[in-house]
C-alpha cells in the first residue's frame with residue numbers, strides 16, 4: 077500500500093476535525109452517521125458535507141450504507157494519516173522514504189525523524205485480506221462492537237511495541253523501539269538481512285546454537301516468540317542474529333505454550349536442514365528447557381497492554397492465522413471474558429490534538445447515547 081505523505085501537508089483544520097470525529101465515532105459505530113460526525117467535530121451539521129466530500133475524494137474515508145442510514149468510515153489511508161500526524165507532531169517521523177517490506181499484515185517504510193536519523197515505520201494491517209472467522213470469536217467483543225481492522229491493527233502495534241520495549245530493556249537482540257501510535261510503530265533501522273535471504277554461512281552450527289539459546293533465554297524470561305523463523309530473524313554482517321516481529325508472542329504460561337515453543341524450535345531445525353544441510357541431535361524441549369526464572373510476560377502485562385487486549389488479539393490472530401508460521405492448535409482454553417471498559421463516553425480533545433490515546437479522554441466529554449444502532453460490517 078502506498079503511503080501518501082503529501083496528504084499530510086494539504087489538510088485543513090476542519091478536515092482533520094472531521095477525520096478525527098469519524099475515528100472516534102468508529103469506537104461505537106461501524107458506519108458513523110453524519111449527525112454524530114457534526115457533533116463530535118463541533119462543526120455545524122450543514123457545514124460538514126464539504127469536508128466529508130473532500131475526504132472521500134482523497135480516499136481517506138469511504139461512505140457506506142447500512143440498512144438504517146448512510147454513514148462514513150475510515151479507510152486505511154485515513155488511519156495512516158491520523159497516526160502520521162501524531163508521530164510527526166512528536167518528531168518521530170519527519171519524512172517517509174522507501175517501502176522496504178510488505179507483509180501479509182504490515183507495510184514497512186524507511187523514515188527519518190526530526191533528528192534526521194533514519195528509522196523504520198511499521199504499519200500494522202490486520203484484516204487486510206479478510207475477516208474470515210471473526211464471527212466465531214464474537215465472544216471476545218461486545219455485541220455492539222465488531223472487531224474492526226482498525227482496532228485489531230492498533231492492538232497488534234501496541235502489543236509489538238510493549239514487547240519490543242521490555243525485550244530491549246532486558247538486553248535481547250531486538251530493534252530499539254522509538255515510538256508508537258495507533259497501528260504504527262517506529263523502531264531502529266537495522267543494518268541486517270533476513271535469514272531467509274542468506275544462502276551460505278561459515279558456521280551454521282554456531283548460528284543454530286545461538287538461535288536455540290535465544291529461544292531458551294526467552295522462555296526462561298517467560299516468553300515464546302511464536303513466529304520464530306527465517307523471515308523474522310535478521311542477520312547482521314558480523315553474523316549475529318536480531319529478532320523482529322512480536323505481535324504473536326505468548327507467555328510460557330499460555331495454555332498452548334508447549335505447542336508454540338516446539339513450533340519455534342522446529343522452524344529453525346527445518347530451515348537449517350533444508351538450507352544449510354545442518355542437523356543436530358541437540359535442540360531444546362519445552363518440558364526440560366523452558367523453566368521460567370524471570371517474568372517478562374508479567375512485565376509486559378503491566379506495561380499497559382492488558383490481558384483482555386491480549387486475549388482479543390490472540391483470538392483474532394488464531395481465527396485469521398496471522399503470522400508466517402500459520403498453523404495454530406485447535407483447542408484454546410477460553411480465558412475469562414471480563415467486561416470491556418466503557419467507551420460509551422466518547423471525547424473530543426478541544427485542542428485538535430487527538431492522538432488516539434487514553435490521555436485524550438480529558439476534555440469536552442460528549443455522551444453518545446445511540447450506540448445500539450451500530451451495524452455489523454463483515
Ligand code: ADP
Nearest residue numbers: 177179180181182184196251264265266307321
Ligand atoms: P510482518 O509482520 O509483515 O512479517 P516484519 O516485522 O516481520 O513484518 O517485517 C517485515 C520485513 O521488513 C522484515 O523481514 C525485514 O526485511 C524488514 N524489517 C522489519 N523491521 C526492520 C527493521 N527494524 N530494520 C530493517 N528491516 C526491517
Ligand code: MG
Nearest residue numbers: 179307308321
Ligand atoms: Mg515477519
